[in-house]
Amino acid sequence: MITLCGSPISNYYNKVKLALLEKGMPFAEESVDTHSTDEAVLGCSPLAKIPFIRTPQGGLCESQVILDYLEAICPNPPLVPADPYAAAKVRELIAFIDLHLELVARELYPQAFFGGTVSEGNQARIRKLLTRNIAAFKRLVMFSPYVAGDRFTQADCAAFASLPLVGMASKAVYGEDLLLAAGLDYKPYLKLIGERPAAQRVVADRKAVQAKG
Structure with a gap:
């Protein structure tokens, strides 16, 4: 399962969350502050930016990168046209x-x-x-x-x-x-x-x- 990390106050967190919900993908949420010095955070988001996600394969940061990853692993319903x-x-x-x-x-x-x-x-x-x-x-x-x-x-x-x-x-x-x-x-x-x-x-x-x- 994917874990979305960050805060619902963040617009970029909500950009990713909206995509997850629209796709009907199961996910958990984890509250993470910006500028964290926790190694568990930096291992996923080296600049300590939110949002980032934890996946079975590892961490992934940057909201648009995450959206493109979600599209690749869950193409339906599509949020990007086929053309x-x-x-x-x-x-x-x-x-x-x-x-x-x-x-x-x-x-x-x-x-x-x-x-x-x-x-x-x-x-x-x-x-x-x-x-x-x-x-x-x-x-x-x-x-x-x-x-x-x-x-x-x-x-x-x-x-x-x-x-x-x-x-x-x-x-x-x-x-x-x-x-x-x-x-x-x-x-x-x-x-x-x-x-x-x-x-x-x-x-x-x-x-x-x-x-x-």
């Missing part, structure tokens, strides 16, 4: 969400969520980059009704986990949700995904952990 070009478009969307949106917005999290401060210079730099990247993402995303078209894919696991953070962080720091400001109305999409039992489980588990403080 090579369509599959590449799904991975293209994931790269934009993870690297060009969430990773950039992550620099705002200290001020948006944790009581810290981001300098005015960095705020301006991040806003410029996010504005450019969101405009580019808008050219790729479909919302018809899913991120990559008419079927739920790995890209939806990434989008459901990370787009809300991009919106909330930019709203907290800049006073406006930069996704919505760019004309990217993603809220109906989040509502649609949120109606899926797997997504409801992810959200409920995250809220339970947040409630404990």
Whole structure:
């Protein structure tokens, strides 16, 4: 059995968890803090990043690597199209969400969520980059009704986990949700995904952990 390690607070943990649930794969969960110095953690995730998984063969880290592993060992139901070009478009969307949106917005999290401060210079730099990247993402995303078209894919696991953070962080720091400001109305999409039992489980588990403080 696979053990998913990390925290339900993490969007990348929830990206993987949503895929596991959508595939109906049995898995256990293990709470692991970020930046752990435990050798049992470093043996699976050398940078002590979460999430990572424990498998009968050993550990595996990096959320997208994990999703591709899950797809390989459990191809049904598929979360990546069989057509090579369509599959590449799904991975293209994931790269934009993870690297060009969430990773950039992550620099705002200290001020948006944790009581810290981001300098005015960095705020301006991040806003410029996010504005450019969101405009580019808008050219790729479909919302018809899913991120990559008419079927739920790995890209939806990434989008459901990370787009809300991009919106909330930019709203907290800049006073406006930069996704919505760019004309990217993603809220109906989040509502649609949120109606899926797997997504409801992810959200409920995250809220339970947040409630404990």
